[in-house]
Amino acid sequence: MSDVKTVTKSVEQKFADRGIRLTRRRRQVLDVLMSADAALSAYDIAELCNAGSESHMPTMSVYRILDLLQEEQFIHRLETANKYVSCSHIACAHEHSGSQFLICDGCRRVEEIQLSPEAVGAVEMAANAVGFASISPQLEVKGLCVDCQPERI
Amino acid sequence: MSDVKTVTKSVEQKFADRGIRLTRRRRQVLDVLMSADAALSAYDIAELCNAGSESHMPTMSVYRILDLLQEEQFIHRLETANKYVSCSHIACAHEHSGSQFLICDGCRRVEEIQLSPEAVGAVEMAANAVGFASISPQLEVKGLCVDCQPERI
DNA sequence: TCAAAATTGATATACTATATCTTTTGATCG
DNA sequence: CGATCAAAAGATATAGTATATCAATTTTGA
Incomplete structure (x- = not known):
């Protein structure tokens, strides 16, 4: 198990x-x-x-x-x-590089996801554009989880 | 001015x-x-x-x-x-939707940027994939600003 | 002007986190 | 085994961030 x-x-x-x-x-x-x-x-x-x-x-x-x-x-x-x-x-067994978290504003549940390299790359690129480097890949994003979204009929 | x-x-x-x-x-x-x-x-x-x-x-x-x-x-x-x-x-004069911040781990300077719609979209898509919606577009990313990066010769 | 609403003042307290020093526990070696 | 040294845990104080609540003051508008 x-x-x-x-x-x-x-x-x-x-x-x-x-x-x-x-x-x-x-x-x-x-x-x-x-x-x-x-x-x-x-x-x-x-x-x-x-x-x-x-x-x-x-x-x-x-x-x-x-x-x-x-x-x-x-x-x-x-x-x-x-x-x-x-x-x-x-x-x-494997290592994982960065972590991204989705935090539900309703119930506070947390989901750990791994963004696609493209998505992470897009953020890095925007950072590089203004001179930032060595970006930590931890992102915390707030939203509503599936249970906390207003019901859609 | x-x-x-x-x-x-x-x-x-x-x-x-x-x-x-x-x-x-x-x-x-x-x-x-x-x-x-x-x-x-x-x-x-x-x-x-x-x-x-x-x-x-x-x-x-x-x-x-x-x-x-x-x-x-x-x-x-x-x-x-x-x-x-x-x-x-x-x-x-105009409204701006979401904000993204780059925070320097060295000097704590903060740069407010606006990610490309594509980058924001990539994050949203990953969130949607696990059932999250109504994502708040505020992101805070840590890294090193241009002044705090180890000098490169 | 007077009453109601908005703003500010004052105080208490909750929540999050670190500093520091002491005591206990565990590992190592003779 | 027992002495010794380092790691871990205990105990206490305090710093830093934020909210609750009620009273006093200011502003607004009828």
Whole structure:
């Protein structure tokens, strides 16, 4: 099953491969993010970690762990929302370059997509035209997901 | 002179046309933003308003005024930076649809550009493909401006 | 002028994030 | 095994961004 929404063997393996310890705290944070169906704030995450009468998770620890998980590309930070999501390719073997996110203005659901190279290229080209380079390929686009669009008869 | 960096007759006219009062407080905030050469936080703006021994500008007022100026498209909020910039088309007669911003990771300078319809279309198409609609056309892209790029010989 | 609406003032508080120092845990090596 | 050193987590304080709410003032218009 590749869509079990918690830390899997393949994720554990990535930690091991990179010499990063998958501690209890880190596993808690990653499990919460992977089983969430929405982007979560750091404080949301802390709360959810503490929900099951587990030991107290300080938000400071959450932030520290989020930093690490982000560096290692297990999760993404949504900069327009100040929230965090697990990477939709967390269990994949391959690397993926940039990420684009669609954020629903209705229900706040987040969809991670990969734009076509042409679309990304068009943005890069416009940036180059005014002298910008080394563009980070993370884009966050807001709209309405299929469930939140006004019904069309 | 169309590039004087304070509230001009044409801006005043826009307020009048829309029946919005250009009060002293609103003018202060807009002047600060228009004469700034960088994006400013709400607290930056309050400080700058108070710099010239002018009367005390509460940050609450700044936020209220920013909301109004944003609704009226005189300014934009950079969601990835929690900062505000005046619209580069503030003195133009025509409307402009969406805005895209290039934000320099080095010096934090902000450039407002307009992507080609093709580029915007490519993003929209990718969104539609996964069921998203009514995409807001504001994009914020990070990179390095021409002054902050490592020198190339 | 007077009443209603719009604007501003003042204060409290929520939310997001970082700094810093201490304690605990885990790995390594003799 | 136990000493030692580094990594991780705990604890606390504080900075930075934003909203809620109610009171006072100003503006508008009947």
